[in-house]
Amino acid sequence: MELYIEGVADDGTIWVEQSVDVTDVETVTVDVYSRANSxxxxxxxxxxxxxxxxxxxxxxxxNREKDIEDHSGWKPYSYSVGELEGDVTVAVGMNVVWETDITRRFDDVRLETA
Structure with a gap:
C-alpha cells in the first residue's frame, strides 16, 4: 500500500486497521520501503x-519507535504480539515528524507463529 500524509504541522499519523485473530501468533511483520538511508x-x-x-x-x-529512513530499499519491521489472545485490532501505518509531504510504501503485512 502507498500512504501519503501532508506533514505541514510537523506531526500526524495515518494507518489502515483490521480485526484479526492473533491466537498462536508471536509477531506481526511489515515490509517498508525507503528511497534512501538518511x-x-x-x-x-x-x-x-x-x-x-x-x-x-x-x-x-x-508504537512509533522505528524510523523509516534508517535504510534504503525494503526492510522488515517486526512487533511482538505473543501476549495477546483472540480477536484484536492490528493497525499499520506511518507517523510524520518533519514539516514535509511524505509518501511511503508498505507491503507484506504478515502474522508469524513461533
Whole structure:
C-alpha cells in the first residue's frame, strides 16, 4: 500500500486497521520501503495491536519507535504480539515528524507463529 500524509504541522499519523485473530501468533511483520538511508528522520512506522479504544485509535496509541529512513530499499519491521489472545485490532501505518509531504510504501503485512 502507498500512504501519503501532508506533514505541514510537523506531526500526524495515518494507518489502515483490521480485526484479526492473533491466537498462536508471536509477531506481526511489515515490509517498508525507503528511497534512501538518511540522517534526517522524517517518518516512523506506526504500529498498534490490541483492543481498540471505544473512541477509536489516535496517534498516541501507536508504537512509533522505528524510523523509516534508517535504510534504503525494503526492510522488515517486526512487533511482538505473543501476549495477546483472540480477536484484536492490528493497525499499520506511518507517523510524520518533519514539516514535509511524505509518501511511503508498505507491503507484506504478515502474522508469524513461533
Amino acid at each position: 540522517a534526517n528522520r522524517m517518518s516512523q512506522v506506526a504500529f498498534f495491536a490490541g483492543e481498540k479504544p471505544d473512541d477509536g485509535l489516535s496517534e498516541e496509541d501507536f
